[in-house]
Amino acid sequence: MRHKKFFPYVLIAPFVIFFAVFRLYPIVLTFLRSVTESNSGVLVYRGFSNYANLIQDRLLLQVLVNTAVVFMLYVAIKMPLLMVISIVIREMKKNKALYIRTLYLPTLVGGFAYGIIYRYLFTYNGIVNHVLNFTLGIRVDWLGEAFFARYVIVFALLWGSLGIHVLMLVNALNNVSSEQLEYGALEGATFIDRMRYIFIPHAKPLLKVIVFISLIETIGMIDVPLNLTNGGPYQSTMTLGLYVYKQAFQYGDFAYAGTIGILVLFLSIAFLVLFGRKEALYENYY
Amino acid sequence: MKAARSFFVFVMLAMTSTMLISCEQEDVVITIWAWNRNVAIMEDAVERYRTDVDASFNAVVESFSQGDIDTRFKSAKELNDGSMMADVVLADANWIRGYADAWPELFVDFAEEGLSEEEQSGFVQSTIQIATVDDRLVAIPYGIAPTVVFAYLPLWDMEDINDILENGWTWDDYKTMGEQIRSVHGTDVHMTAYNMRGDDRLYRTMTAQKGEWLVDADLAVQVGNAISIQAMTHVRSLFEDDILSHIDTGDFRSLMKNGQIAAQVHGFFVGGQMKDVAPEMSGDWMILPLPRWSDMDRSDAITGGSYLYVNDTASTTVKDKSLDFVKWFTLNPENAIQALEVGGIYPALLESYETDAFMNGQDPYFNDQYVLKVVSDFTKQAPAIYPSKNNAFNYDAFVTAQEKILFQAADLTQALNEARDAILTNAS
Numbered sequence: 221m222r223h224k225k226f227f228p229y230v231l232i233a234p235f236v237i238f239f240a241v242f243r244l245y246p247i248v249l250t251f252l253r254s255v256t257e258s259n260s261g262v263l264v265y266r267g268f269s270n271y272a273n274l275i276q277d278r279l280l281l282q283v284l285v286n287t288a289v290v291f292m293l294y295v296a297i298k299m300p301l302l303m304v305i306s307i308v309i310r311e312m313k314k315n316k317a318l319y320i321r322t323l324y325l326p327t328l329v330g331g332f333a334y335g336i337i338y339r340y341l342f343t344y345n346g347i348v349n350h351v352l353n354f355t356l357g358i359r360v361d362w363l364g365e366a367f368f369a370r371y372v373i374v375f376a377l378l379w380g381s382l383g384i385h386v387l388m389l390v391n392a393l394n395n396v397s398s399e400q401l402e403y404g405a406l407e408g409a410t411f412i413d414r415m416r417y418i419f420i421p422h423a424k425p426l427l428k429v430i431v432f433i434s435l436i437e438t439i440g441m442i443d444v445p446l447n448l449t450n451g452g453p454y455q456s457t458m459t460l461g462l463y464v465y466k467q468a469f470q471y472g473d474f475a476y477a478g479t480i481g482i483l484v485l486f487l488s489i490a491f492l493v494l495f496g497r498k499e500a501l502y503e504n505y506y
Numbered sequence: 507m508k509a510a511r512s513f514f515v516f517v518m519l520a521m522t523s524t525m526l527i528s529c530e531q532e533d534v535v536i537t538i539w540a541w542n543r544n545v546a547i548m549e550d551a552v553e554r555y556r557t558d559v560d561a562s563f564n565a566v567v568e569s570f571s572q573g574d575i576d577t578r579f580k581s582a583k584e585l586n587d588g589s590m591m592a593d594v595v596l597a598d599a600n601w602i603r604g605y606a607d608a609w610p611e612l613f614v615d616f617a618e619e620g621l622s623e624e625e626q627s628g629f630v631q632s633t634i635q636i637a638t639v640d641d642r643l644v645a646i647p648y649g650i651a652p653t654v655v656f657a658y659l660p661l662w663d664m665e666d667i668n669d670i671l672e673n674g675w676t677w678d679d680y681k682t683m684g685e686q687i688r689s690v691h692g693t694d695v696h697m698t699a700y701n702m703r704g705d706d707r708l709y710r711t712m713t714a715q716k717g718e719w720l721v722d723a724d725l726a727v728q729v730g731n732a733i734s735i736q737a738m739t740h741v742r743s744l745f746e747d748d749i750l751s752h753i754d755t756g757d758f759r760s761l762m763k764n765g766q767i768a769a770q771v772h773g774f775f776v777g778g779q780m781k782d783v784a785p786e787m788s789g790d791w792m793i794l795p796l797p798r799w800s801d802m803d804r805s806d807a808i809t810g811g812s813y814l815y816v817n818d819t820a821s822t823t824v825k826d827k828s829l830d831f832v833k834w835f836t837l838n839p840e841n842a843i844q845a846l847e848v849g850g851i852y853p854a855l856l857e858s859y860e861t862d863a864f865m866n867g868q869d870p871y872f873n874d875q876y877v878l879k880v881v882s883d884f885t886k887q888a889p890a891i892y893p894s895k896n897n898a899f900n901y902d903a904f905v906t907a908q909e910k911i912l913f914q915a916a917d918l919t920q921a922l923n924e925a926r927d928a929i930l931t932n933a934s
Contacts, residue, residue, distance in 0.1 A: 260611070261586020344754050345761070363754055364703065364913060451902070452703050453909045470898040471932075472580045472608060 324383035335447030366456035588819025632890035651773030699758035778850015
């Protein structure tokens with residue numbers, strides 16, 4: 221009897237231990253670091269001055285705006301593209317797996333690697349400009365103009381993440397009943413109609429999760445902007461993850477990096493709460 | 507029986523102690539971190555040290571990028587754990603002072619470890635100035651990056667080359683020459699490639715000629731002062747007249763290999779890299795002195811260098827062996843010449859400039875020019891330029907100002923002043 225009482229705790233113990241060691245402990249340590257300074261490795265309490273610095277940090281505001289812009293571009297391009305590709309693959313009679321695997325392949329290449337690949341593609345004397353110059357006689361400063369640089373980062377992100385989300389979405393769309401589609405066809409539903417009235421409502425919960433994953437991805441990304449633009453031009457591609465990385469590993473200010481890390485944590489929690497509430501409204505409405 | 511047992515125990519103890527002692531001796535492995543061509547130089551040096559000096563010397567040379575070493579340094583410093591660093595580490599001239607300033611306990615003071623003043627005076631003096639932090643010599647220089655102009659002869663009139671070699675030239679001449687060359691050879695050709703998105707060697711060289719860069723020896727910010735404005739004004743003028751080829755990756759070697767660059771301003775080590783990537787261009791290049799400012803007589807500039815420091819937190823045995831190796835490597839002119847031949851690193855040791863290789867060595871790659879002699883003539887007196895402890899931040903602040911000036915037509919003085927303010931705010 222006693223054995224049974226403790227058994228559920230044994231089952232959840234691996235998760236709790238993993239979470240405590242690899243999630244909770246770093247968060248606590250990050251917070252402690254943000255209110256201390258390192259004196260020859262010994263942490264000395266120095267109050268909340270780093271949090272006061274957050275308010276005065278003009279670049280941080282730009283970093284937040286940059287992150288929001290990249291996220292919105294990313295989602296605005298990714299979601300329609302994801303839906304279309306997933307539906308097209310779902311409708312395919314053969315070679316579905318081949319297409320999914322092909323799209324999935326870039327996921328296996330790390331962000332660091334494809335950051336470098338994209339850099340050499342889009343640099344001013346890169347392959348893309350050579351093609352443009354040869355065909356149209358123009359060169360675009362892809363990484364030198366804030367407008368283009370953000371798009372290049374978004375395309376690099378898409379290239380690296382589309383595959384896994386297509387895989388998830390195709391599986392979700394496979395559950396759409398054929399009767400529903402046949403009924404739609406009898407009613408004369410076009411591709412747009414099917415997407416609007418059948419596929420999107422069916423995949424809506426998963427699409428929301430993908431949006432949220434994309435948000436986390438955008439906030440945390442380091443390797444892609446680091447290798448593509450190093451935050452430039454004019455710090456227009458300096459996103460939150462990259463800013464934290466630079467503060468810690470390039471500028472050597474781990475305390476301030478930790479402070480921004482705590483800010484990111486609270487922002488993520490805020491988004492999660494907001495997201496959860498909308499999800500709840502959605503569930504109640506239907 | 508008792509005697510036999512005692513004898514057996516004695517033998518076992520003796521064997522165990524011998525094994526432990528020998529294991530301890532064999533286990534002393536020195537770790538050396540270096541990057542690029544310095545890895546081959548270090549591997550070669552270790553082999554020769556084992557052959558010529560200490561057969562028991564055991565070292566592993568590990569290849570990391572400069573950025574990786576920088577990240578490791580910052581992580582190790584955060585944890586105050588010197589064991590995370592190698593026993594001997596290569597450091598760039600632009601970072602060494604910042605490192606020593608941030609974490610002095612990591613660095614052996616070579617002056618205290620027996621490197622005499624006479625030995626110190628055997629190096630190009632600016633290198634010793636850079637490596638001296640708070641009266642401690644924290645590293646020994648072994649290579650420098652004298653900045654020169656790599657002229658691609660097929661784009662030049664030899665009369666102009668000879669005139670420059672004889673009489674020198676100014677930055678205004680450099681611009682005029684660029685316009686002339688482009689008018690003859692077309693718009694695909696530029697004088698030099700310039701990394702608009704990075705801390706390019708051209709601006710650094712222009713300020714280094716006047717003994718300044720981002721900060722001075724006292725860490726006072728130089729960005730936005732008169733020299734900085736003068737240099738950036740000239741860069742902008744070259745940019746606006748399309749004299750500079752716009753690069754944003756630092757890959758100027760491709761353009762040089764394509765024959766699109768007439769007069770690349772860069773460190774001497776680029777000559778070694780060009781021999782690797784474009785051996786077919788042998789004889790097509792010559793080295794010219796840097797253009798000078800019209801208000802100056804000399805044009806010398808050193809814009810980088812390779813230093814070795816020894817980890818002071820290592821065990822005494824390791825530290826002693828590391829010190830012996832580093833001193834042997836850096837104080838020996840033969841090693842300096844070997845490093846030059848293996849990796850194209852220009853020596854910091856003045857004695858090497860008196861060797862036959864320097865005095866009489868003609869280089870077929872550079873049109874049989876007495877390259878080493880020519881460069882040594884304008885190396886000895888080059889002023890030191892000082893990096894700061896916040897180098898990474900200062901780079902970013904400067905590059906942002908540069909981007910605004912070149913691409914957004916921002917007011918030059920205002921943009922540089924903003925960079926200066928950002929550097930000052932960060933430093934405080």
